[in-house]
Amino acid sequence: MDVLLSIPLISAVLTPSLSTSVNILFFYATWSALVLSHKPEAIHATSLLVLRVIFWLAPSLLFLAFDFGIPSVAGSIKFDGAKRLPRRPLKLIGLATFNMLLVVAVEAGVSWLYTLATGNTLYKVSTTLPLPWQMFKQTAILFTAREMLTYYIHRYLLHEGALVPLLTRLHTSYSHGEPVCALQLYADHPLPLVIYHLVPVLLPAFLLHPHLLTYLAFTLLTTIEGTLVTSGYSIVPGIFLGGIARRTARHYASRGTANYGAWGILDWAHGTSKGKDVMDDAQDEADKHNLKERSSAKLNDGAGMVQDGVDTLRRSTRKRTPKKN
Template sequence: MDLLLSLPVLSYFSGSLTSWSTSLNLLFFYMTWSTLVLSHSPLEVEIVGVAALRAALWLVPSLFFLAFDTLLPSLAENIKHNGASALPPRDVKALGKTAGLALFNFALELGVEAGMSLGLTTILNNSVFRTSTTLPLPWQIAKHLALLFTGREILTYYIHRYLLHGHPAPALHLFRYSGSSSSSSSKSKRTRSKPKYKRSLAALHSTYAHARPAPPYSLLLKADHPFPYLLHRLAPLYLPALALHPDGLHLLTYLLFVALVTLEETLALSGYAVLPGIVVGGMARRTAAHYATDKGNFGSWGVLDWAYGASVGGDVMGDLRDEAEKHRVRERGERKAGEVGGLVSDGIDGLRKGKRSGRTRKGKGGNGE
């Protein structure tokens, strides 16, 4: 419990904009982090840190969103994709089952990650993540985060599309039959193009995660069957981090990655249509379309969906174009406002100069009389 309460990961990245307070926050964080590293094992810091981040960035916001949607449904439906159909069910028993499954997967995910980290630490005779009192440099954090998010996007897309939704993998297209062939041969090819394990995973994912054809709410993030859930959420998160083990991925960078991914997924599955920004707002819209139609939008960021033509309800490039157009309109508006402001300022200066010159002429005429 003392480790959970003293974990300073979030404070490290939420410092004030003023230089002196930022320096104090970094100093405080360094002292606290050094104490944690020297007094606890790397596995303890990893698992408790991941648990704290997921509880703070998924569990608490999900329960808050659920309370808002159920207590103020008339207000919530106005800011939800697809309106009232996106609201959580009002059945207490159904919500209890969903919450129980989500909490079970929450604990299972932590247990599986702890087991893998412990096993790999034993095999490698070294901790999976670099855990030292030395903090990672900003450019190292940026580089590793870029690699982690890239790996996660690739794994999420292919696992989600070809395993959890039963689409034939690209290599299996060779087994498809085109032309005149016997029905038995065609049936054999179709069977080979969709193995039994793939049909089972797709059926489980469809039964649990897509139990209702409507936009999701954040609690559904972890309300999937355990097997598809671990493939869909844990594997794309943990495997890219393992791939960076030879490069010395720092535990702080991994915890920051977990925090960003957890917050992203919580907002993307919230179902709200009022989320700001091209990234989060676009992901929430595409996620809502995926759950409502059970088609397309298999990736997290939508880049591979756009590349493969699997986007539903708009794609990420459309979001970028819209945002660029907004910026152009804003820039043109600011430029026009600046021009109008300049004209008004020039006019006021002219009036002031005219008044001053008029008073000067009047004063000279009075002296002459």
């Protein structure tokens, strides 16, 4: 319990009102105390559990209660409408919660076995905080690797089942057997779910060895993203996040014939997008911020400045030119 209460990443998220300098100082002090008093494996496992309970399980149960409590309102903001609700919600809650705990346990076990076999931790755990640029760069690498691995695993192992037909059958019957709802992120058979959730994040971690705080920040972002885009709601905020939610809903509605990637970039590249793709989202974002109009205005302003400069130069030249008798 003391490990859970001391996780600095949770403290930083839940105490945004503090000033930046005080928040960073508090974060550093808490993290240092945590590293010096607990084993890295315990910090890793407990952090993963707390992040997923707070940012997936709790909001998912609230979303599900909303769907069943006020179906008329929920149906108006869901892609499938109110008539598409889980038939056995308690069983779904049990399966998804078990799978979440299984993913945490397997990931923690892999990290422990890596330490046992190599003598080093899979993630860098020290009192030194990662530099912002290093953290940004490693997080970008993790997201890129996840996009690639998620697409190919999802498409070729879980749907186009020529490689492993058993995984395809299990994933299709479990994950596509119910309508999209708030628990969809972990609503699958345990075997394909562990492969689908862990390989895209653990394989890059083996190669990159990021700081544990960087990996936890990555886990936090992907957990929030997954919770929102698999909720089935059509009002997910943001054009890009809303686009991912729309493509996710279409993936389940088509029973896995399109939209395999996390962000849709490789779907666009391979032609497996259904509905508006990621490039359409980028265009919508540009239109939202009137980038074309702003660019034209900037171009016109620049052209006007150049023309003013030319006119000024001409006038000064005429003044210096002597008149002929």
